Amino acid sequence: MNLESFLLLSLVLFSLGLFAVLAHRNLIAVLIGVELMMNAASLNLMAFNRFSVTDPVTGQVFVLIIIGLAAAEVAIFLSIILNLYRTRRTIDAEQLTELKG
Amino acid sequence: MELGVQYLFVALVLVGGGMAALSRHVLYNIVGLGISLFGMAGLFLQLGSPFVAAMQLLIYLGGITVAIVFAMMLSIAMTLDPPTRTPVKTGFAAVAALTFGVGLHGLIGTASFAAAPPAPTDAWAVAHIGSALLERYNLVFETLSVVLLLAIIGAILIARPDRRGDAA
Numbered sequence: 001m002n003l004e005s006f007l008l009l010s011l012v013l014f015s016l017g018l019f020a021v022l023a024h025r026n027l028i029a030v031l032i033g034v035e036l037m038m039n040a041a042s043l044n045l046m047a048f049n050r051f052s053v054t055d056p057v058t059g060q061v062f063v064l065i066i067i068g069l070a071a072a073e074v075a076i077f078l079s080i081i082l083n084l085y086r087t088r089r090t091i092d093a094e095q096l097t098e099l100k101g
Numbered sequence: 102m103e104l105g106v107q108y109l110f111v112a113l114v115l116v117g118g119g120m121a122a123l124s125r126h127v128l129y130n131i132v133g134l135g136i137s138l139f140g141m142a143g144l145f146l147q148l149g150s151p152f153v154a155a156m157q158l159l160i161y162l163g164g165i166t167v168a169i170v171f172a173m174m175l176s177i178a179m180t181l182d183p184p185t186r187t188p189v190k191t192g193f194a195a196v197a198a199l200t201f202g203v204g205l206h207g208l209i210g211t212a213s214f215a216a217a218p219p220a221p222t223d224a225w226a227v228a229h230i231g232s233a234l235l236e237r238y239n240l241v242f243e244t245l246s247v248v249l250l251l252a253i254i255g256a257i258l259i260a261r262p263d264r265r266g267d268a269a
Contacts, residue, residue: 001107003216006144007209009111013137015202016122020130022194023186028173032121032130035165039141042157050148052217056224057233060153061241063145064230067160068245072252074165078172079260085176086262 006047014040027084027091031077038070107147113140125186131169138162152227 013036020033042063049059085091113136120133138161145154234242 001104001111001147003214004209006148008206009114011202011205011209013114013118014205015198016118018201019194019198020122022197023191025186026127028127028169028176029130031169032134035134035161036118036121036137039138039161043141043144046145046148046150046153048214049150052214054217056149057229060150060230061233061238063153064156064234065241065245067156068249071160071165072249074168075252075256076259078168079256081172082175082260091176 003047003051006043006051010040010043010047013037013043025093027081027093030093031074031081034077035070035074038066042066103147107144110140110143110147113137114144115140127173131166131173134169135162135166138166149225152230 017033017036017040020036021030024030024033045059045062045066049056049062053059081091084096088096090096117133117135117137117140121130121137122133124130124133138157142154142157142162145157
């Protein structure tokens with residue numbers, strides 16, 4: 001497989017993640033869409049790292065940083081979801097409208 | 102043989118991603134995410150980096166997916182009725198995602214990427230990643246550790262049930 005096919009795969013994955021974020025009402029499903037988009041970005045970086053970079057360390061470090069940041073993001077997101085569920089008894093994104101103008 | 106394995110991993114990524122994005126049930130979404138992450142780790146292996154593939158399996162598949170399952174069980178999202186989707190919202194989401202995908206596909210078609218000479222095989226060794234993390238990317242490494250610490254403390258503070266001294 002060449003660089004373009006990897007880019008196409010990550011493009012499809014990113015679009016799927018975007019659709020999940022926009023279409024789902026359950027906040028956990030929205031989080032899963034965000035994870036799909038982050039993985040598409042990681043795959044992109046690894047493909048460029050393999051095919052068009054002379055020093056292959058850079059992309060690998062980049063992807064490791066992305067994985068670490070995703071772990072932090074998921075921890076915060078899940079604690080917010082748990083707190084929401086305890087105080088509002090719902091994790092439906094369309095019922096959380098206190099800040100709606 | 103090599104190509105067959107790659108196509109197998111690509112199929113895993115696509116099937117898992119489709120399950121994660123399109124299914125109505127949260128548990129199926131999580132299982133799809135796990136399948137997709139597994140296929141992605143295989144692709145990282147095929148792209149020449151066993152270390153990143155192992156980290157993907159350990160942290161993403163073993164940590165993040167399990168954490169999402171825990172949150173789902175604690176918030177009883179499974180037993181709730183799956184929220185009914187409005188077709189208008191689904192339609193707009195599909196149009197937005199398709200527009201984005203087609204536009205970016207056009208951009209990729211116009212771009213030309215210079216191919217680099219293949220790096221020597223010992224440049225992919227794990228020792229290089231370790232020394233790069235502690236020498237050239239030292240600041241990024243330390244910043245990431247501070248971010249993780251802050252995320253742990255913040256998650257505990259947000260999710261703690263009883264907050265004494267809280268006016269609300």
